[in-house]
Structures are given as C-alpha cells and as structure tokens.
Amino acid sequence: MFDIERFLEEKLNPVFRIHYALWVYWWPLWRSFSGRGILKKWDDCNMIKEGQTFLDFGCGTGDFSIPAARKVKHQGKVYALDYFERQLEIVKDRSEKAGLENIETIQSTGGTGLQAESVDIVWMCDVLHEIKERRAVLEELHRVLKNDGILAIHDGMGERSLEYTAGLFMPVEIDKKFIRFVKVN
Numbered sequence: 001m002f003d004i005e006r007f008l009e010e011k012l013n014p015v016f017r018i019h020y021a022l023w024v025y026w027w028p029l030w031r032s033f034s035g036r037g038i039l040k041k042w043d044d045c046n047m048i049k050e051g052q053t054f055l056d057f058g059c060g061t062g063d064f065s066i067p068a069a070r071k072v073k074h075q076g077k078v079y080a081l082d083y084f085e086r087q088l089e090i091v092k093d094r095s096e097k098a099g100l101e102n103i104e105t106i107q108s109t110g111g112t113g114l115q116a117e118s119v120d121i122v123w124m125c126d127v128l129h130e131i132k133e134r135r136a137v138l139e140e141l142h143r144v145l146k147n148d149g150i151l152a153i154h155d156g157m158g159e160r161s162l163e164y165t166a167g168l169f170m171p172v173e174i175d176k177k178f179i180r181f182v183k184v185n
Contacts, residue, residue, distance in 0.1 A: 004154050008035075015143030021043070022108060033064050035155045038125065041175070043066075044174065046149060049072070050071070051073070051075040051076045051131075053121075054069075054076065054078045054120065054123065055081060055112065055123065055144065056068060056078060056081065057080065057081050057112075057123065058082060058124055058126075059082045061094070062124055063125075064097055064101075065080040065095070066094055066095060066100065068123070069095065070100070074101070074102055078103045079103075079104050079105075079106055079114065080104070081105070081106040081107075081112060081164060083107070088105040091105055092105060103132045107184045109131060110131070110140060112140055112141075115142050116151075117144070117146045117147065118144055119123045119141055120145075120150070121148070121149060121151075122144070122145055122150070122151045123148045123152050124152070125154045126154065126156070127155065127182060128157055129157050138165055138167065142169065149183055150180060150183040151169050151180075151183070152180045154178045158176060158177055158179070162179075167184060169182065169184060171176055176177050
C-alpha cells in the first residue's frame with residue numbers, strides 16, 4: 001500500500017471508504033456507458049490487432065485491459081499498469097473470471113519495468129491529467145514503444161497534451177479527447 005493510501009485510510013477512514021466505494025462501484029457503471037464510444041473508436045481506426053503487445057497505462061479496474069486482451073488474443077499480451085494495488089487486484093479477478101491468461105499487472109508510479117521497444121500500443125484513458133511528471137512518464141512510454149508503435153490518449157486535456165508529447169510523439173489523429181500518436185524516432 002502506498003503512503004498516501006495509508007494516510008487516507010488511517011486519517012480519513014470513513015471518507016476513504018466512501019470515496020473508494022464510489023470509485024470502484026460507480027466508475028465501472030460510468031465506464032460501461034462512456035467506454036462503448038471509446039471501444040468503437042478503437043475499431044474505427046483499427047488500432048488493436050491480434051498478436052500485439054498492449055500497455056494500458058493507468059488501467060484502473062481493467063475496463064480497457066479486458067477488451068484489449070480479447071482483441072490481441074492468446075498470441076498477444078496486455079500489461080495493465082496502475083498506481084493502486086487494489087485496482088490491479090480487481091483486474092486480476094476480472095481477467096480470471098473472463099478466462100483471459102494474457103494480462104499481466106504492473107504496480108508503478110510511472111516506470112513500466114518493460115524492455116525498450118517492446119510494446120505495440122500504449123493506451124492512456126483519463127489518466128494523463130492526473131500525472132504530475134507528465135513529460136517523464138511520456139519519455140518512459142516512448143522508450144518502451146516500438147518504432148512503429150502507437151500511443152493513444154483519451155483525456156479531458158485534449159490538445160493540451162501536445163505540450164508534453166512534443167519531440168516524442170507526433171499526432172496522426174485528433175478527435176476531441178482522443179489523440180492517436182506515432183513515435184518520433
């Protein structure tokens with residue numbers, strides 16, 4: 001458990017529990033609604049293919065890790081990375097219930113621990129705005145992304161994310177909150 005979680009749990013226990021319950025139980029309901037449009041966007045741009053390696057950076061409870069694992073099939077791999085251990089436990093439970101064996105969880109504050117140029121697609125949904133060290137995280141994602149890889153960001157920052165991606169990634173599609181990038185070599 002991270003220090004901030006421990007602090008919140010110890011000092012604000014009732015508030016922490018209510019917040020966590022809302023996050024864990026309400027967010028998936030919201031994501032089931034909003035996620036349909038995002039998954040349709042994946043299909044429209046033919047973003048994910050069988051056999052690829054997919055990094056869901058800031059995966060939460062796995063709302064996109066699970067569909068990505070189904071799309072890359074057993075030949076592919078999904079790395080579900082999140083800051084919160086509890087979220088990753090939910091991802092593990094959901095993937096087991098779905099019979100998916102191609103999801104590996106990573107608990108991290110920013111570093112992936114993955115080999116350089118080992119990932120085909122990096123996906124960030126509603127997480128970039130929460131990261132303090134955006135440029136450092138994007139540099140790490142640049143490192144692990146293959147030369148022909150894709151970084152796809154869906155975030156309320158929209159085009160403001162371009163401030164942090166300059167020199168690392170070049171946008172190839174901008175659609176409001178959704179931006180798809182290629183790696184600058």
